[in-house]
Amino acid sequence: xxxxxEMETYKNQLLQLIGGKTISDVEVxxxxxxxxxxxxxxxxxxxxxxxDLGRYGKALFFRLSSGQRLFLHLMLGGRLYxxxxxxAPDHTKQVIxxxxxxxxxxxxxxxxxxxxISPDEFEHHIKGLGPDALxxxxxxxxxxxxxxxxxxxxxxxxxxxxxxxxxGNRYSDEICFAAxxxxxxxxxxxxxxEGSRTxxxxxxxxxxxxxxxxxxxxxxxxxxxxxxxxxxxxxxHGRAGEPCQHCGTTIKMVEISSKKTCYCPVCQK
Ligand SMILES: [Zn+2]
Numbered sequence: 001x002x003x004x005x006e007m008e009t010y011k012n013q014l015l016q017l018i019g020g021k022t023i024s025d026v027e028v029x030x031x032x033x034x035x036x037x038x039x040x041x042x043x044x045x046x047x048x049x050x051x052d053l054g055r056y057g058k059a060l061f062f063r064l065s066s067g068q069r070l071f072l073h074l075m076l077g078g079r080l081y082x083x084x085x086x087x088a089p090d091h092t093k094q095v096i097x098x099x100x101x102x103x104x105x106x107x108x109x110x111x112x113x114x115x116x117i118s119p120d121e122f123e124h125h126i127k128g129l130g131p132d133a134l135x136x137x138x139x140x141x142x143x144x145x146x147x148x149x150x151x152x153x154x155x156x157x158x159x160x161x162x163x164x165x166x167x168g169n170r171y172s173d174e175i176c177f178a179a180x181x182x183x184x185x186x187x188x189x190x191x192x193x194e195g196s197r198t199x200x201x202x203x204x205x206x207x208x209x210x211x212x213x214x215x216x217x218x219x220x221x222x223x224x225x226x227x228x229x230x231x232x233x234x235x236x237h238g239r240a241g242e243p244c245q246h247c248g249t250t251i252k253m254v255e256i257s258s259k260k261t262c263y264c265p266v267c268q269k
Pocket of ligand 1: 245246248249264266267268
C-alpha cells in the first residue's frame, strides 16, 4: 500500500502536471470508486480546475475551483498514471480525469476510492486520524510521551493511523531500523532516548524516501525518472535472509499483529 512518501511524490509531481489545469472530461468505469452516482460525479467534476493538491497521511486531495475537493485513498493495489490512452498501462482504469490532451488514470481502485467532498466533509474524512507524520507541530517530547502511553509494540504503534498518519508496513520497518529499536518493543518500555531516536528516524526516513520518489514500481508518467527510486535504498524491509548493511547479521522476519516485519537482531535492541 502506498504510504506517505509515495503520496507526497504523487502530489509534488501532479502539481507540476495538472496544477491550474481544467478537467475537460470525466470517465467513471466503476461506480463504487466514487461516492456519487456516476452522472452526478461527472457533472460536478467536469470543467473544474485543479487549484492545488494536498496530502494528509496516506490520502491525497485535489482542491477544485468549485471549492469542493476530490479525496483519494489508493488503499491496497491502487496507483496513478498521467499520459495519453496510448501510453497508459494496460489495466482497468476505474476513473479517468482528462485535461485536454492527457489524462490522469486511477488504476486498481478496488478498495481505494475517489470521493467528491465539501470542505466540511473533508474534516470528517480526516477526523479520527492522528497527526500527519511530517506535521511540523509534532515534537520529540510530545511523540515520546504518546509512545510511552502505549502497551503495544512500536511496530503496531507506528502503523496505527489513529496514532500517527502516513506510516505503513514498509516505512515502519525502516524507521525502527534507523532508530535502532526492536520493532517488538512495547511503547511503555521506551526510554526518552529511544523516543527521541524514533522521532528523528520518522523525519529522516520519510524525507529521504520523498527525495528519492518512494517505492512505487510503476512510473507516474512516460519519462518519470523519480518515482520508485527509494525501493533499492530500503535497508531491512523485504530483505529477510540478506546480511544487514550495517553489521552483516542476517535480517530476520517476524509477524507483529499479523504484519510481516523485517529487522536486524543486532542493530535493533
Ligand atoms: Zn545490523
